[in-house]
Amino acid sequence: MAQASRRDSEAQAKASAIAKAKAIAPDLAVRIGSTPRTAFRGDPDVFGRLVADHDRHRALLAMIEETQGASATRRKLFEELVHELKAHAAAEEQALWSSVLRDPQTTDFARHAISEHKEIEDMLADLAARDMSSSGWLRRFAGLKEEYLHHIREEEQEQFVAAEKRLSEHDLLHMRQVFELRKKAEKADAQVERKIKLKS
Template sequence: MATQTIERGRTGSVAPATAKAEAIEKAKAIAPDLAARIGSTPRTKFRGDPDVFGRLVEDHDRHRALLAMIEETEGKSPDRQKLFVELVKELKAHAAAEEQALWSTVLRDPETTDDARHAIAEHKEIDDMLTDLAARDMASSGWLRRFAGLKDEYLHHIREEEQEQFVAAEQHLQASDVRYMRRVFNRRKKEEKAAAKVEKKISLKD
């Protein structure tokens, strides 16, 4: 693939603060009465961009809000249950669509193969953590402890993507590539989310 530095500030971009606020509002639509205290977020040049990287960061901000809102819930409350279902479907669909739209292409470039493999491996780790949580009593202290572990792992993962892996991948993609990838991501995520399920194969106890 030809190396090209993709120009920032393209037509269709949104102010970073606006993009972040809009992503949080999408999460809050699930449980409007709950606060979404995500605090400061890692600096990224992609927030609000009209390409695939901006679209991925939009989802990341939405996921940050869902994680924060779940922390505001208690026991097996309806809000905790529906927010967890939404989180599972969001993370599964996002990871699958990201792998298909972005990392499948990036894997073909020897200079970015390691970044792609690292991101995909972390997707699997996060999916395993979601499956473990789904199998446990969400009213237990053990569930909350494991949820905190999931949150830490996911926030670390998306910080790496936004500040390192996306930056590296961008240098090896054409502007037309990242615009096309956004369309692929949107289509695949919609399909993946419709098919995503909260898997509870067994019941686990602490």
């Protein structure tokens, strides 16, 4: 019975996250497929909130793939994705990774997560600077999607699990207080930057 209730909670959390993305473009299909198993999906606490954001991001990525050319819908979805990813990363860094960095046992994967946030932000700026109607844009977008899905899979299955074991009750309280507040403020301030990423 408890396991069935847990599955229902997970399914509801995922459906709610997808519905938030779908509200941007209700006519588009959302094909996110299966998602990695995580102990946090459907959890009302902060790690569950982070995973709910990830599911929304998965839906936005899938919806962008359903669009054509430089359409108004593609532009609107991409702008929402940029604002969401930037706000989520900044709030996550302030709420979670700032605490995790203080612990020598978890510093390395906190640094890894933060460096991936920067990589993803650079990829978004590169995409924003390019012609959305070109086939090259879609190839670059596919690269962003692959990078982001890899990043959040690592967070959900490894980094959050390790962090939760090491965080104190005080740390968790800080996370609860900071994440939602910071995400809202960061999203309001987020800008779509346009900068071609030169190959290194």
